[in-house]
Amino acid sequence: MTMLNRFPLFSRVLHWAMAALILAMLFIGVGMVSSLSSYQRLVAIHKPMGILIRNSQAGVSPKSHILREIFGGFRIFADG
Amino acid sequence: MTRDDSPRKADASERYDLRALLTRSVLTRLAVIGLATFLIAACFAWTGNWLPPRHLDQTSMIDTFEAVNGPHPGFRRNHAKGVCLTGWFDSNGAGARLSKAVVFGPGRVPVTGRFALAGGMPLMPDRPNSVRSMALNFELPDGEVWRTGMNDIPVFVVKDAQAFHDQLVATKPDATTGKPDPEGAKAFLAAHPETVAALAIIKMHPFSSGFADATYNSLDAFRLTNSAGVSTPVRWSVQPVDAFAPEPPNSPDDKDYLFDALIARVHKAPAQWRLILTIGQPGDPTNDATIPWPADRERVDAGTLTVAGLEAEAPGNCRDINFDPLVLRDGIAPSDDPLLSARSAAYSVSFTRRAGEAKIPSAVHVVGGGT
Numbered sequence: 001m002t003m004l005n006r007f008p009l010f011s012r013v014l015h016w017a018m019a020a021l022i023l024a025m026l027f028i029g030v031g032m033v034s035s036l037s038s039y040q041r042l043v044a045i046h047k048p049m050g051i052l053i054r055n056s057q058a059g060v061s062p063k064s065h066i067l068r069e070i071f072g073g074f075r076i077f078a079d080g
Numbered sequence: 081m082t083r084d085d086s087p088r089k090a091d092a093s094e095r096y097d098l099r100a101l102l103t104r105s106v107l108t109r110l111a112v113i114g115l116a117t118f119l120i121a122a123c124f125a126w127t128g129n130w131l132p133p134r135h136l137d138q139t140s141m142i143d144t145f146e147a148v149n150g151p152h153p154g155f156r157r158n159h160a161k162g163v164c165l166t167g168w169f170d171s172n173g174a175g176a177r178l179s180k181a182v183v184f185g186p187g188r189v190p191v192t193g194r195f196a197l198a199g200g201m202p203l204m205p206d207r208p209n210s211v212r213s214m215a216l217n218f219e220l221p222d223g224e225v226w227r228t229g230m231n232d233i234p235v236f237v238v239k240d241a242q243a244f245h246d247q248l249v250a251t252k253p254d255a256t257t258g259k260p261d262p263e264g265a266k267a268f269l270a271a272h273p274e275t276v277a278a279l280a281i282i283k284m285h286p287f288s289s290g291f292a293d294a295t296y297n298s299l300d301a302f303r304l305t306n307s308a309g310v311s312t313p314v315r316w317s318v319q320p321v322d323a324f325a326p327e328p329p330n331s332p333d334d335k336d337y338l339f340d341a342l343i344a345r346v347h348k349a350p351a352q353w354r355l356i357l358t359i360g361q362p363g364d365p366t367n368d369a370t371i372p373w374p375a376d377r378e379r380v381d382a383g384t385l386t387v388a389g390l391e392a393e394a395p396g397n398c399r400d401i402n403f404d405p406l407v408l409r410d411g412i413a414p415s416d417d418p419l420l421s422a423r424s425a426a427y428s429v430s431f432t433r434r435a436g437e438a439k440i441p442s443a444v445h446v447v448g449g450g451t
Contacts, residue, residue: 037418
């Protein structure tokens with residue numbers, strides 16, 4: 001099998017960076033709400049990281065409504 | 081579709097046949113994929129504290145409050161009985177040399193807040209030696225807020241969340257006798273000499289007669305940073321302008337006498353406190369709220385807090401504020417005290433739960449004219 005049509009390098013880097021960041025966010029999120037001692041530190045990572053992911057995706061594809069709604073929802077929680 | 085496709089079609093049907101999965105190399109690959117997925121899922125479950133041995137977390141902490149105090153839907157799980165305050169803070173600017181936070185520059189900012197009794201029972205009667213608290217929400221001009229929750233004891237009784245939890249369990253009243261098991265309390269104190277020492281200090285400081293003549297202390301340490309970038313460890317407190325009167329030996333029978341006296345006091349005239357920043361020296365513990373700092377530490381009087389009005393908890397007032405001690409502003413930062421992160425985490429669970437519950441009115445009613 002040959003890959004004749006690959007996505008441009010930038011898209012691929014962005015794709016995998018997002019995959020890693022979103023997976024990390026899931027772990028940080030569940031760790032954050034189940035740790036009294038690390039809560040403060042993890043919230044301090046979780047909030048800016050959520051903004052980074054949201055803005056990266058909004059900046060690249062401003063018409064991506066699904067992701068925008070998902071991250072818009074996250075933002076409500078982040079407001080605490 | 082042409083006839084030329086048929087050999088490929090046959091190839092595909094073989095390739096995607098279920099039996100194609102049963103070859104050794106494919107099974108090995110599937111096993112590796114399955115194992116990787118399982119391991120990631122197990123890591124996720126471990127991170128989420130769903131696997132044994134489960135450690136104390138914010139959910140089990142609040143569950144413990146509910147188990148000890150009984151269910152009181154709609155109320156805070158701790159400091160459940162309270163009343164809302166409104167007023168303002170007049171900063172004299174003296175705090176600005178320690179912190180660049182807007183609140184310490186000269187000027188007035190509106191304040192809302194809450195007086196409460198420590199404990200998770202919203203209908204409990206006021207008692208002598210009930211620990212009282214004052215929580216404040218400074219509304220800063222840039223639309224930001226600074227929140228702090230303070231208690232009228234000189235030091236806190238435990239130094240970390242695990243000890244707090246164990247003390248809650250150890251002093252839980254027995255279901256049959258209605259009193260805590262003395263053996264449990266004894267065992268807790270034997271394991272926590274810092275609590276024994278803290279209780280001795282608390283006993284040396286008599287409780288005041290009411291809310292208005294009490295000093296409220298942050299207990300936890302924080303770090304203030306000024307515009308030159310210098311970071312200073314501080315503990316803060318508000319000290320009453322009203323003269324201290326000790327708790328009378330016989331308290332009135334009225335179950336809300338502390339709150340009623342406060343309401344009468346504030347209706348007569350605004351009550352005031354001085355905001356005092358106590359500066360820690362190197363070696364003063366910032367990570368252990370059970371240990372007092374030496375009495376000769378420099379104190380900076382940062383201004384005057386005026387409480388001009390009180391109102392019963394209601395939608396939109398202090399009832400709906402989470403007095404999270406980590407809602408700070410630029411220039412005010414947490415210290416290494418482990419209680420701060422634990423309080424922030426547990427308050428969040430308490431707030432989330434009560435936000436979704438039906439409310440009943442507070443035991444504390446505010447009647448009569450306000451100012």
